[in-house]
Amino acid sequence: MSSLNYSPLAKEEGVCWTEKESLGLNIIVKEEDDEIPVDGEEEPFGEDDIVKEEEEPFGVKEEEEAIAIKEEEDVLGVKEEETEDEETDDEETEYEKNEDLNNTRERPDTEEPEPETSKPARPHHCSLCGKSFSQLMNLKRHERTHIGDKPHHCSHCGKSFTRLEHQKKHERTHTGEKPFHCSQCGNNFTRLGSLNEHKRIHTGEKPFHCSLCGKNFTWLASLNEHKKIHTGEKPFHCSQCGKNFARLWNLKEHERIHTGEKIYKCSQCGKSFTWLGDLKRHKRTHTGEKPYHCSHCGKRFSQLVNLKEHNKLHTEEKPYHCSLCEQSFKRLGHLKRHERTHIGDKPHHCSQCGKTFTRLEHQKEHERTHTEEKPFQCSQCGKNFTRLEHKKEHERTHTGEKPFHCSQCGKNFTRLGSLNEHKKIHTGEKPFYCSLCGKNFTRLWNLKTHKRMHTGEKAYHCTQCGKSFRWLWNLKEHERIHTGEKIYQCSQCGKSFTWLGDLKRHERTHTGDKPHQCFHCGKSFTEHLKRHERTHTGERPFHCSLCRKSFSELGNLKRHERTHTGEKP
Missing domain, CATH: 3.30.160.60 (Classic Zinc Finger)
Structure with a gap:
């Protein structure tokens, strides 16, 4: 049997104490390491057991700290030193819970349950906020949050930290050390918490739950970001224009609009970009990578936005509507260009003749009629074109590709314009109207050709003999008389x-x-x-x-x- 020693409360660090209330008296039982338990009783905890259980909560907890740090550094973009105080408070609360558990020991089965168990003493008090701690080192760590003491310094850059483990984790950013290894995919990580978070990708675990809508998240930071949708909170403010943001990294990206800073640089050509996404898209021009794949026709795209636009060709979706004439468009840019036809806005001017255009690409194409430039060359036969779309349409004559499909009769077309014109056969639509005789036409160029019968206009002139023609193809045929060309x-x-x-x-x-x-x-x-x-x-x-x-x-x-x-x- 263990000997009973009656004495006042001893120091916390020396031994583990068990208090009993018997016959109105507080009996203090001191249990030594070398005591042998009586049959039917559980072996009491020794000094090593108690110290170990108390040290582990406050000394290790690496995973929780790493997750907290990663969440704040990588996801939210908050600097480490700005949130160390909050981390310390959370961990101290956790330590206190563990200490409460450690101080509540199991009694032997033969022992009667105690009517009441006294709460363990916390003799270490913070003189600034009154908070209590059972261990002196927990108090000292807590006091640093008040005085801003950061005794741990990075040997590489001199940055200071309140905790040694934070300093060691930071130093890995200089050394590149990634000691934590994923056994499933081989990825390496600087922090244990990052590895544990990464493992959820493989397991599909989503332990963080939104109490408002029930949605689950893999990471705590994602849950916190999601909650701002419910609260509408936007705590990050731009000092230049006053705009508010839910996320810090959104604010930092926005601020580059004011500063003009371009921090992302292409390693191949040296071009710089404001946004990381722009740099990634630019790099595909060097690599030729086209990661976005159309599930309908197999066509590949280097940018997701181009794939989305392309998909509208298959779905016939036209989400952009003109408020003036109710005409619909597949692309926003097409709607904006169309709206200029209502207001007569032609902001683009030819530098040679002063002609105005609603679209910049039309101005550039027109200017090539002055310069006779044909920058687009067919890779198969070497023929040159003034417009890129003309080159692409021409190349289909070599490949036989007909990517535009009529959903009503199954006919395929080389050009989108040909498909759209063909569809009018099914609908009977004749949207082009002659204001002189009232005749309707399916195609715009048919209307323009028809109008020349009223005006007598012969817009195409032979440079050799001066003869004029109503149609371009008539002029081209006529010119063969002069050249003797037999094609x-x-x-x-x-x-x-x-x-x-x-x-x-x-x-x-x-x-x-x-x-x-x-x-x-x-x-x-x-x-x-x-x-x-x-x-x-x-x-x-x-x-x-x-x-x-x-x-x-x-x-x-x-x-x-x-x-x-x-x-x-």
């Missing part, structure tokens, strides 16, 4: 032709195809069906301006006119 070649015999129609007629001599059939007699022709039909109808559309005689063929008229002029061919 259409027969694949069977190699013969070349100036006009596409001539090539098609020639190819029928190889195939024997006679696609033109007379409605009256059923006879088929390679060409000249109309000339043959006049033999049935008696039509004579060619009239002599001198004698009014009529002819069924133009050649006969020309021969007749020579009888008036005396010309000899």
Whole structure:
């Protein structure tokens, strides 16, 4: 049996004490390390056991401290030294809980339960705030929060810390040491708390719970950030413009707008950026990386915003609506450009001729008509283009790609504009209206061409002979007369032709195809069906301006006119 020693309260550090109340008296039992427990009783705790249990809560707690520090440094951006006081207070509260548990010992099973257990004494009191501690070193650590004492200094940069473990963790930022290793993915970490947080990614654990909406979070800092959504708290204020932010890092990024600071630099070309995201996107121009993948057609993009815009082609979503005409657009930029058509705003001016444009890209494209610059070259055949979209459309003629798909009939198109025009066949839409005769057109260029019939305008002029034409393709065909260019070649015999129609007629001599059939007699022709039909109808559309005689063929008229002029061919 253990010997009973009756004495006043001894010092806290020496031995562990058990108090009993018996017959109205406080009996103090001192239990030594070398005592042997009686059968039926649990072995009492020795001095080493008690000291160890008290030292571990206040001396280690590395994981909790690391998590707290990481949350404040990495997520919220709060400097370590600004929050050390709060950390210390939280930990001291935890130490006190542990001390309460350690001082409440189990009694033997044979012993009657005590009617009341006295709370362990806390003899160390803070003279500034009155808080009590059971251990002197806890009090000393707490007092540093009042006097701002930071006795631990970084040997590399001189930064000071209230606690030694904080100094050691900080010094790893200089040495690059990452002693904590993830066994699942091989990642290394500077802090144990960071490793424990990282492990939640593998386990899927979300231990932090929002009491307001029930949402769970992997990290405490994420929960704290989330709570600001409910409270509307924005504690970080810009001293320049007064704007408020929920997060410190949002404020710091915003302040770069005022300072013009560009802290992110490309290691390959030296270009600097204000935002980290801009630098990452820029680096993809060097690496060619396209991490964003369309699940519908497989097309890849270097930027997420481009993928989102592209996805609208598949969904037909048009979220941007014009408040003036109710027209809808897939992109915000397209809506803004459209709105300028209502207000007549044309902010972009050609430096050569002064012509104005609603869009900057239109101004630049127009200026190339002055400079004759064609900066976009096809990688397959070397052809140059004034516009990038024209080059891309042209390259599809080499690859055969038709990425634009009609959801109604399944037809595919090389160009988006061709798909949009095709859709009007299904809808019957003719949005382009001639103000002179009231005729409607499916395509804008059809309306513009039609208007030239009213105005007599011939906008395209030959630089060689001055002849004018209504349509550009007429001018280009005419210019081949001067150049002698023959761009259409027969694949069977190699013969070349100036006009596409001539090539098609020639190819029928190889195939024997006679696609033109007379409605009256059923006879088929390679060409000249109309000339043959006049033999049935008696039509004579060619009239002599001198004698009014009529002819069924133009050649006969020309021969007749020579009888008036005396010309000899």
